[in-house]
Amino acid sequence: MPAHIQLAPPAMSETEYATACWEDDGGPPFEPSPAAHATQWRRVAAELSGRLPDIADRHDVIVTCEHGTRSGAPAAFYPTTGIIEIDTKLFAPLAPATLHPARFGDEERYPIAWGVLIHEAAHAAHTAWLPAPHLRPTAAHQAAEMLEESRAECAHLARRPADRRFLRATVATLVMADITAQTPADRWQAAFAAGLILARRDAGILDEDETEALEHTVRDILGPDLLNTLAAIWQAAHQTADTDGQAMWEHGRAWCEALGTDPTQPPPAPGNERRGALAAAIGKVTGQVTANEDAHAAAQQEARTTRANRAKAKAAQAERQRQATRTAEHVFTPGARPYAPAPLRGSGRLASPITGTRLPTSAEKAATAHLARGLRAAAYRERTEITSTSAVPPGRLNMRGALARQAQQAAGATPTAQPWIHTQRRPIPAPPLRVGIAVDVSRSMRSAAAPIASAAWILAKATALTDPDSRAATVAYEESLTAITAPGRTPHRVTEFDADGAGHSLGHAIDALTAGLELTRPGRGRLLVIASDGYYRRTEAAEATERLTTLTQTGCAVLWLAFAPEPCPLPHTTLLELEDPAKAATAIAKAATTALQAL
Numbered sequence: 001m002p003a004h005i006q007l008a009p010p011a012m013s014e015t016e017y018a019t020a021c022w023e024d025d026g027g028p029p030f031e032p033s034p035a036a037h038a039t040q041w042r043r044v045a046a047e048l049s050g051r052l053p054d055i056a057d058r059h060d061v062i063v064t065c066e067h068g069t070r071s072g073a074p075a076a077f078y079p080t081t082g083i084i085e086i087d088t089k090l091f092a093p094l095a096p097a098t099l100h101p102a103r104f105g106d107e108e109r110y111p112i113a114w115g116v117l118i119h120e121a122a123h124a125a126h127t128a129w130l131p132a133p134h135l136r137p138t139a140a141h142q143a144a145e146m147l148e149e150s151r152a153e154c155a156h157l158a159r160r161p162a163d164r165r166f167l168r169a170t171v172a173t174l175v176m177a178d179i180t181a182q183t184p185a186d187r188w189q190a191a192f193a194a195g196l197i198l199a200r201r202d203a204g205i206l207d208e209d210e211t212e213a214l215e216h217t218v219r220d221i222l223g224p225d226l227l228n229t230l231a232a233i234w235q236a237a238h239q240t241a242d243t244d245g246q247a248m249w250e251h252g253r254a255w256c257e258a259l260g261t262d263p264t265q266p267p268p269a270p271g272n273e274r275r276g277a278l279a280a281a282i283g284k285v286t287g288q289v290t291a292n293e294d295a296h297a298a299a300q301q302e303a304r305t306t307r308a309n310r311a312k313a314k315a316a317q318a319e320r321q322r323q324a325t326r327t328a329e330h331v332f333t334p335g336a337r338p339y340a341p342a343p344l345r346g347s348g349r350l351a352s353p354i355t356g357t358r359l360p361t362s363a364e365k366a367a368t369a370h371l372a373r374g375l376r377a378a379a380y381r382e383r384t385e386i387t388s389t390s391a392v393p394p395g396r397l398n399m400r401g402a403l404a405r406q407a408q409q410a411a412g413a414t415p416t417a418q419p420w421i422h423t424q425r426r427p428i429p430a431p432p433l434r435v436g437i438a439v440d441v442s443r444s445m446r447s448a449a450a451p452i453a454s455a456a457w458i459l460a461k462a463t464a465l466t467d468p469d470s471r472a473a474t475v476a477y478e479e480s481l482t483a484i485t486a487p488g489r490t491p492h493r494v495t496e497f498d499a500d501g502a503g504h505s506l507g508h509a510i511d512a513l514t515a516g517l518e519l520t521r522p523g524r525g526r527l528l529v530i531a532s533d534g535y536y537r538r539t540e541a542a543e544a545t546e547r548l549t550t551l552t553q554t555g556c557a558v559l560w561l562a563f564a565p566e567p568c569p570l571p572h573t574t575l576l577e578l579e580d581p582a583k584a585a586t587a588i589a590k591a592a593t594t595a596l597q598a599l
Contacts, residue, residue: 129245144252436513507543534568
């Protein structure tokens with residue numbers, strides 16, 4: 001079995017020896033012309049060496065990247081020379097020119113190679129004990145080396161727990177170098193597989209569901225008692241200090257004795273039992289690890305996407321709020337002319353729909369008073385009751401509590417019963433109202449212009465009558481926006497207007513009213529009233545629906561007034577069909593009350 005830790009590199013080949021002799025004899029240094037990819041691999045190795053002090057906490061170790069390591073393993077660490085060698089195949093299919101290990105985060109593209117580097121760095125940082133040369137060929141030494149694999153990773157995770165996912169990615173690469181499809185499933189090899197895989201589970205690198213298949217296979221071969229004994233040995237090894245070579249040697253001896261193997265002799269020769277069974281079980285382990293890592297990566301990606309979408313939505317909402325504030329400033333500035341939030345599609349000029357004002361009729365005044373009472377009722381909140389008990393008046397006497405107190409006193413105990421019950425009622429002030437009114441003045445509303453003007457005045461005036469802090473505002477919309485009443489200004493006359501516009505900028509009208517009245521701010525009764533037939537273009541309806549969704553999510557009620565048959569109200573609204581607004585004040589009050597009380 002290839003070892004991941006070698007005291008010194010393997011002996012030089014004949015070519016390497018001849019080159020060294022030539023240089024020793026005074027010949028010029030042999031410098032072959034390196035290929036482009038060889039130069040790149042040297043750069044990659046240098047950048048890996050630059051990252052190593054952070055991983056291994058050592059500055060005297062360098063990394064080499066070779067096409068096939070000298071040890072035969074995917075990677076190896078040489079303690080005597082301070083060299084970590086890594087097979088370039090671990091970076092496949094990436095080309096060396098695209099590898100930049102010096103950049104933090106680049107390792108995410110080659111987790112297996114990076115995990116192997118971390119594994120060897122763990123040996124460089126924590127494998128400080130070196131067995132005596134005469135012990136290396138023995139079974140005890142092989143067992144101690146095998147136990148060192150998980151012990152070093154366990155110690156490394158205590159320093160750098162974030163490296164766990166990279167170590168998990170290397171399980172197949174590191175273990176399959178020791179256990180192949182030709183490895184028999186005898187007792188020694190089964191124990192060896194358990195020491196490599198199940199010990200990593202107890203070290204916190206693998207999960208129980210991932211090692212279940214191998215555990216069943218190994219238990220069938222070794223039996224539960226022997227497996228428990230071996231588990232106790234590797235768990236003790238995990239607690240061994242980095243420099244305690246004697247303890248690791250004793251763990252290796254105990255491992256051999258538990259398996260009935262002479263620790264001073266070479267490991268037992270492989271048998272022929274069920275070749276490939278252990279490799280198949282380990283394959284299931286690595287498959288489950290891969291599945292779990294893929295699921296974890298997908299969950300992380302979904303979480304990142306969710307966070308990104310939330311950030312985008314938050315940024316878009318902030319930008320929309322800024323745009324709404326600018327729209328409100330354009331619309332509600334005193335003396336402002338009609339404002340077009342988008343390029344005009346119609347005549348190309350801005351014209352106010354307002355034709356004049358008139359005094360309200362007696363019917364409209366009566367409707368206003370009726371609606372004001374309804375809005376006050378909708379904003380009313382019941383008084384809160386706070387009940388407390390005491391041993392003395394004031395309050396209402398509870399006879400059961402009084403008898404209990406007398407019994408306590410008669411028994412000579414400290415009386416704890418409190419027979420007096422006091423109820424304190426506190427009124428909750430009715431919240432002020434914020435009512436935004438959006439009036440459609442497009443051509444399709446021409447026949448309803450007069451009743452809409454009457455209804456808008458009734459709503460605005462009734463809101464002002466409910467509470468001194470209540471505010472209302474009215475905006476007429478087509479392609480442009482025109483302020484009928486600004487926030488906080490009580491209309492004394494009915495504003496009349498023509499419905500001869502083109503298009504429907506309801507979304508921008510909602511923005512202006514939302515910013516001007518703070519319709520998204522809690523702590524007050526909020527109501528948006530839209531007077532329209534709802535015959536909009538698809539894009540216009542979509543923009544308005546998006547605003548209405550945001551409003552209703554914040555607790556603002558939306559009432560849709562329709563004065564024409566077969567209206568098309570937008571979602572998230574309460575429809576109220578009217579014929580005569582002066583006679584329908586009761587219906588308006590009822591609908592507004594229902595909407596406000598539902599908050």
